[in-house]
Amino acid sequence: MSTPILGTGLSGLVGSRFVKDFSDRYQFQNLDLSDPHNPVDITDLTQVMSAIQSSIAEYIVHFAAFTDVTKAWEQRDDKNGVAYKVNVLGTENIVKAAEETGKHLIHISTAYVFDGNKTEMYLESDEICPIEWYGQTKAWAEEKVQASKGKWTILRIDQPFRSDQFARPDAVHRIMNGLKTGSLYPQFTNHFFGPTYINDFVKVIDWVIRTRTSGIFHATAGEMWTDYDFACLINDVMELKGEVKMGSLDEYLKMLNRPYQRNTALDCSKLKNLLDFQMMSIKDAVAQVS
16 A cells, blocks of 8 residues: 655656656645645645645655746845745745644755855755845745754755656756757856756655655765756767857856856765665766656
């Protein structure tokens, strides 16, 4: 018999892959406004509490978030804005309900809680210091989770991509489309990030559930890439024969009206030392993308 799991954002880029790959192991209930049978607004504590109290699930996986960094910046300092309401109030409601019902909360967070000034990959022990509104709301969300007296796990990711196409193109499919159409903008040689292969990441979530592991973990592939090198890898592995031009983050920042982290790569040694499976290299993961 499959194990019941509560989730938010189970129809999104990451959440839907978790459902797709583990529907034989888990019975999913989506806490979402779009659910045709039982719509749940996570910014409404009464609705959240009612849905979670009525479930026998031991785990809640909280994927739902407002992730458009540019649109979030347009809402900066607005606690009535959708970014704050979803990312902070929504998380606070999930935390309260999980704590009251004794459920283990798995919260999906982001590398954007860091300022991007570090030259090496970020560790879980590094101080969070967000520089834009999306990162700030996610940092506050983490604080809500960590303040809980219940069981919790925080998994931070960066620039996620999956093997199959999704409605909204991910980090790899955006570059693929640009290379195929000749519309790929110049790629930064001085900006660093740590891609997350979603197909592997959902296995990490399953591992957390199977092992009942708590704490904060970085859960990308644990590699550090520039935008330019990443685009070149995609071009070469997929034999797209497109053109990858070099770009500069410094030049881009002159035209940008919001802060931009120079480095969001995450060190995943803590997680990898505990996992009971091997995570793919980014090169091997890209080779699986269609």
